[in-house]
Amino acid sequence: MSDETTAAEDRAEYYFEYRILKDRPGLLGDIASMLGMIGFNILSLNGFSETKRGFLLQAGSENQAEVLSTIMKAMPDVELTALRHPLLRDRIALRHGRFIEGREDETMTYRFVRDELGILVDFLGELLKRPGRQIIGVRGQPRVGKSESIVAASVYANKRWIVVSSTLLKQTVLRQLPRNVSVSDVVYVVDGAVSAREGDEAHREVLDEVLRMPVPVVIEHPDVFVQSARGRWSDFDCVLELRREMGENITGYWNELVNDGF
Numbered sequence: 398m399s400d401e402t403t404a405a406e407d408r409a410e411y412y413f414e415y416r417i418l419k420d421r422p423g424l425l426g427d428i429a430s431m432l433g434m435i436g437f438n439i440l441s442l443n444g445f446s447e448t449k450r451g452f453l454l455q456a457g458s459e460n461q462a463e464v465l466s467t468i469m470k471a472m473p474d475v476e477l478t479a480l481r482h483p484l485l486r487d488r489i490a491l492r493h494g495r496f497i498e499g500r501e502d503e504t505m506t507y508r509f510v511r512d513e514l515g516i517l518v519d520f521l522g523e524l525l526k527r528p529g530r531q532i533i534g535v536r537g538q539p540r541v542g543k544s545e546s547i548v549a550a551s552v553y554a555n556k557r558w559i560v561v562s563s564t565l566l567k568q569t570v571l572r573q574l575p576r577n578v579s580v581s582d583v584v585y586v587v588d589g590a591v592s593a594r595e596g597d598e599a600h601r602e603v604l605d606e607v608l609r610m611p612v613p614v615v616i617e618h619p620d621v622f623v624q625s626a627r628g629r630w631s632d633f634d635c636v637l638e639l640r641r642e643m644g645e646n647i648t649g650y651w652n653e654l655v656n657d658g659f
Contacts, residue, residue, distance in 0.1 A: 410440070411462055412487040413452040414479035415469065424474060425450070435464050443494045453483060453491055489520050505635040510643055517546050521615075521637060522553030525584055530611045532632050534619030536647050537639035544586075546639065547615050551584045558584045561607055562591040562600070563617075572599035574606060585614045589622030601627070608632075 413432075417424065428450075432439060438455040445451060456462060462480060469477040479487075486507075490496045493516050499507035509517040524533060537543045544565040551558040559578070563569045563586060570591060585607045592604060604627060607614055619636060622628050638647060 409456050409459070410483055411437075411454045411456055412479055412481055412483040412491075413454050413465065414477075415450055415475045416478050417448045417450070417474065418476055419474040420448075421474060428475070431468060432465070435461050435468070437461060437465070441491050443491045445490065445494060445496060449478070451479075451487070451491055453488070485520065485523055489516060489523070492519065506638060507635065508638045508640070508643070510640050511542060514542060514546060514639075517637065517639060518549045518553055521546065521550035524635070525550055525554035525556055525613050525615075527613070528581075528611075531613040531634045532608070532628075533613065533615045534622075534633050534636035535615060535617050535639065536619060536636060537617075538641070538645065538647060541639050541641055543617050543639055544588075547584075547586055547617070554584070556582050556584045556613075558586050560586050561603060562588045562596065564588060564591060568595065570595045570600050571603050572597070574603055580610060580612045583612050585610070585612060587614060587616045587622070589616050589618035589620070589625070589627070592627065593621050593625035 415428070429439060432452070432454065436457055440453040440455055442450065442452045466477065466480055469475065469480075481487075486497050486499070495513065495516060497507050497509070497516065497520060499505065507520070521533070521535075524531065535543045535547060544563060548558055548565070557578075559575065560569050561571045568591060587604065587607070592600065596604070608628070616622050616628075616633075619628075619630075619633060623630055640647065
């Protein structure tokens with residue numbers, strides 16, 4: 398085992414979260430002092446409600462987490478709700494003080510509303526920083542901010558975006574990919590509805606080539622993309638949903654395309 402690997406393990410991070418059962422003065426100080434005595438460094442903390450607190454901790458060993466879990470079970474004023482190596486969702490929640498709503502099924506789906514655009518951009522930007530092939534769907538009604546969020550997230554990730562199909566400025570349908578492009582700093586953006594409606598054989602070949610590349614691909618209107626037989630839900634690593642308000646229904650465009658003679 399290399400020194401670098403050992404050092405990384407020595408700096409293991411944990412996401413620690415608890416719910417307050419009985420609030421009292423000095424409770425947060427007692428928790429912080431207890432973490433220090435066990436040997437944790439507190440990297441960040443935030444409150445998510447009047448009763449829930451989250452911490453990003455740095456530990457020297459796995460044993461510290463076991464000790465923390467045991468002590469928390471014996472504390473009457475708080476309830477341990479999470480103690481794990483941090484997920485991306487945990488880091489974003491600590492940064493913004495708000496949790497991303499989501500479910501984990503065959504395709505991981507995360508929900509946002511327009512007043513959470515900053516959280517959406519951060520979350521998608523962190524995903525786009527990851528190396529290798531990813532396919533990310535973005536669902537939402539027209540003019541809710543999907544394309545703008547994808548562009549902002551690409552900037553956040555310090556990556557160039559290449560539009561394969563879109564209506565961002567004008568309707569775009571690529572029939573040939575640009576050459577001499579480094580795959581390490583590119584995000585390909587696809588509008589599933591535009592590709593389904595306007596794509597010819599040359600465009601479909603471009604889509605197939607993009608989907609084989611070891612790069613992130615963000616697909617707006619993934620429902621149409623799947624229903625038009627260009628892909629399968631199992632191809633997607635995750636799907637992000639953006640609504641004006643949480644109760645808004647995302648209808649997609651498939652029926653409209655069929656009615657137009659697609």
